[in-house]
Amino acid sequence: MTGFGxxxxxxxxxxxRTWRLWVIPGMLVFLGVTSPIIAALTPGLVRSMAxxxxxxxxxxxxxxxxxxxxxxxxxxxxxMLIAVVITGAGVxxxxxxxxxAILALTKPLSRGAFVVAKILSQLALxxxxxxxxxxxxxxTTAVVFGAPDATRLVTAVALWLVYATLLVVVMTLFSAxxxxxxxxxxxxxxxxxxxxxxxxxxxAARYSFLGLLRAVGNxxxxxPMSAVWPVLTAVAAIAVGAVAAVRIFERQEL
Amino acid sequence: xxxxxxxxxxxxxxAPATGADRSGPAAIELRxxxxxxxxxxxxxxxxxxxxxxxxxxxxxxxxxxxxxxLRILSGLARPxxxxxxxxxxxxxxxxxVVRAQIGFLPDVPGFYPWMTAREYLEFAGQLFGxxxxxxxxxxxxxxxxxxxxxxxxxxxxxxxxxxxxxxIAQALINAPSLLxxxxxxxxxxxxxxxxxxxxxxxxxxxxxxxxxxxxxxxxERVCDAVAILEQGRVVxxxxxxxxxxxxxxxxxxxxxxxDDAAAVAGLLTGRVWLASLERTEQTLxxxxxDLAVAQREIPAAIAAAGAALRRFEIDDASLEDVFxxxxxxxxx
Numbered sequence: 338m339t340g341f342g343x344x345x346x347x348x349x350x351x352x353x354r355t356w357r358l359w360v361i362p363g364m365l366v367f368l369g370v371t372s373p374i375i376a377a378l379t380p381g382l383v384r385s386m387a388x389x390x391x392x393x394x395x396x397x398x399x400x401x402x403x404x405x406x407x408x409x410x411x412x413x414x415x416x417m418l419i420a421v422v423i424t425g426a427g428v429x430x431x432x433x434x435x436x437x438a439i440l441a442l443t444k445p446l447s448r449g450a451f452v453v454a455k456i457l458s459q460l461a462l463x464x465x466x467x468x469x470x471x472x473x474x475x476x477t478t479a480v481v482f483g484a485p486d487a488t489r490l491v492t493a494v495a496l497w498l499v500y501a502t503l504l505v506v507v508m509t510l511f512s513a514x515x516x517x518x519x520x521x522x523x524x525x526x527x528x529x530x531x532x533x534x535x536x537x538x539x540x541a542a543r544y545s546f547l548g549l550l551r552a553v554g555n556x557x558x559x560x561p562m563s564a565v566w567p568v569l570t571a572v573a574a575i576a577v578g579a580v581a582a583v584r585i586f587e588r589q590e591l
Numbered sequence: 592x593x594x595x596x597x598x599x600x601x602x603x604x605x606a607p608a609t610g611a612d613r614s615g616p617a618a619i620e621l622r623x624x625x626x627x628x629x630x631x632x633x634x635x636x637x638x639x640x641x642x643x644x645x646x647x648x649x650x651x652x653x654x655x656x657x658x659x660x661l662r663i664l665s666g667l668a669r670p671x672x673x674x675x676x677x678x679x680x681x682x683x684x685x686x687x688v689v690r691a692q693i694g695f696l697p698d699v700p701g702f703y704p705w706m707t708a709r710e711y712l713e714f715a716g717q718l719f720g721x722x723x724x725x726x727x728x729x730x731x732x733x734x735x736x737x738x739x740x741x742x743x744x745x746x747x748x749x750x751x752x753x754x755x756x757x758x759i760a761q762a763l764i765n766a767p768s769l770l771x772x773x774x775x776x777x778x779x780x781x782x783x784x785x786x787x788x789x790x791x792x793x794x795x796x797x798x799x800x801x802x803x804x805x806x807x808x809x810x811e812r813v814c815d816a817v818a819i820l821e822q823g824r825v826v827x828x829x830x831x832x833x834x835x836x837x838x839x840x841x842x843x844x845x846x847x848x849x850d851d852a853a854a855v856a857g858l859l860t861g862r863v864w865l866a867s868l869e870r871t872e873q874t875l876x877x878x879x880x881d882l883a884v885a886q887r888e889i890p891a892a893i894a895a896a897g898a899a900l901r902r903f904e905i906d907d908a909s910l911e912d913v914f915x916x917x918x919x920x921x922x923x
Contacts, residue, residue: 343717347703354705436701440761443665443695444718445687590668 340446341454348458357424361462364420365470368412373405373478402485405478406493406557409470413497414550421463421501422529425508426522428455429586430515439591448587452509456579459505467498493556496564499571500549504529506578513586546571616679618643618769618799619664623673626659626823633659635823636673641816643768644796648810648831649803650910651820652918657803658698660820661773664801665695678768691719694762698773700754704747708739708757711746712764719765726764733760736790751778759787770794772802776809788813811910821918834913841866841882842906845875845889851898858892876906 387395432438542548552564619641716726818828
């Protein structure tokens with residue numbers, strides 16, 4: 338892992354100096370703040386729309402802190418995972434096409450160190466941003482609904498982060514494997530939607546990482562143990578994906 | 592760039608560990624190096640030896656295979672067949688060891704646009720594990736050398752020439768034993784080009800410099816030795832002096848006192864050693880296959896024609912003459 342420290346430092350400074358600092362954290366904080374507000378306003382909005390329709394009577398329960406958390410998790414699944422795919426698509430291919438990888442990799446920086454530093458820097462940003470977004474969600478929920486029980490949200494977000502970590506590794510793998518950022522993004526979106534599709538198949542959801550997103554929902558309603566197999570298989574897949582990304586990049590000519 | 596361009600003036604080791612050790616292993620040794628991309632043969636059994644401490648020009652037309660060879664030497668690509676050794680190490684087996692001892696500048700260097708020039712040099716030095724004090728002094732000296740010491744804008748706003756100069760500076764940050772430059776002057780204005788060549792010349796004997804180019808004047812100006820690559824093959828490898836002398840040995844200029852060139856030409860036409868002959872009223876320019884015979888028979892023919900000799904000389908040949916002769920004079 339020659340050159341790892343210097344390259345990881347460069348990656349972290351790059352996050353701080355470029356648009357990457359604002360996109361993922363900005364989105365997460367925005368979702369953290371708006372999700373409880375949307376959850377609080379949604380019943381009222383639905384009732385007002387229903388009132389304009391003659392003969393339609395809507396009876397909706399009063400929103401709770403759990404609705405705010407569910408809204409936040411739904412937004413994480415819908416928006417943030419796609420953002421992870423899009424931003425991760427260029428993480429290796431962008432350096433290759435701009436020629437920056439050539440200058441760095443003709444110095445004592447191994448390909449393995451290059452790929453692992455890329456993965457770790459993305460994870461550092463994602464974990465920090467998710468923590469910020471979650472705090473924003475908890476604070477806003479407390480303001481709107483009163484002091485919530487944060488345990489379920491934190492558990493659900495932790496499980497979501499396991500899936501997001503897998504997606505980061507998969508995107509690094511695709512970005513190393515494909516020459517173009519577009520091809521990597523396409524493959525990443527394909528992976529994401531296939532996992533969504535197969536997550537509804539019971540056996541796969543119970544015993545593989547395909548069940549992680551469903552486990553996130555379970556955690557919110559107090560069934561975190563259902564996530565054991567999905568988490569274990571996700572960790573294994575993360576390790577395999579990272580090794581595969583390194584091996585593929587090592588075999589490539591620049 | 593600044594006037595203080597010479598690397599001798601920079602904070603640079605007085606004598607690189609292996610760079611100037613002419614008794615050590617070859618700086619570069621290629622044996623049967625072959626690289627194929629699908630149906631295209633980019634390198635076709637290249638054999639080449641570059642001795643330590645020389646400034647070596649790797650000359651060839653665009654597409655001749657120069658960049659491919661440099662990519663293999665720098666560990667960015669793998670050969671299809673054959674071997675490539677740098678400073679005694681097989682580049683495919685000991686890439687970390689090789690990379691620690693080389694400096695490399697690609698034809699179009701890519702920098703992180705959000706960094707300043709100094710930040711990039713510091714980043715490059717940290718990859719080599721250079722201690723902070725040495726790195727600070729060396730970065731300062733190299734920025735001065737590259738004329739970028741007072742530039743505080745980020746690299747994203749640099750001109751191509753500025754990027755090229757920064758590229759050369761970053762290639763020197765580890766005081767390499769072998770400096771490999773791919774078309775280093777192609778993006779520079781005449782002054783920048785002059786200064787880069789001066790810098791390359793100042794490294795002679797301290798570091799081996801191997802640079803590819805299609806600019807013949809650059810090679811003639813600073814190189815000790817040269818290899819000409821054509822369609823993936825080395826067609827010649829020799830010192831610049833030897834190469835030009837070899838070409839010059841077959842060209843003669845004969846100048847007469849009167850308008851007797853036609854008569855002398857008539858006597859010489861048909862001789863087996865005469866490859867070509869051009870004439871004006873007083874001058875004959877000849878290419879010959881046997882210089883010794885020509886030197887005996889031409890004066891005899893001049894005497895037989897009753898002409899008087901004013902000048903008889905072996906023509907100076909330029910590297911361009913050699914290049915055109917060897918690669919066929921096609922479009923460059």
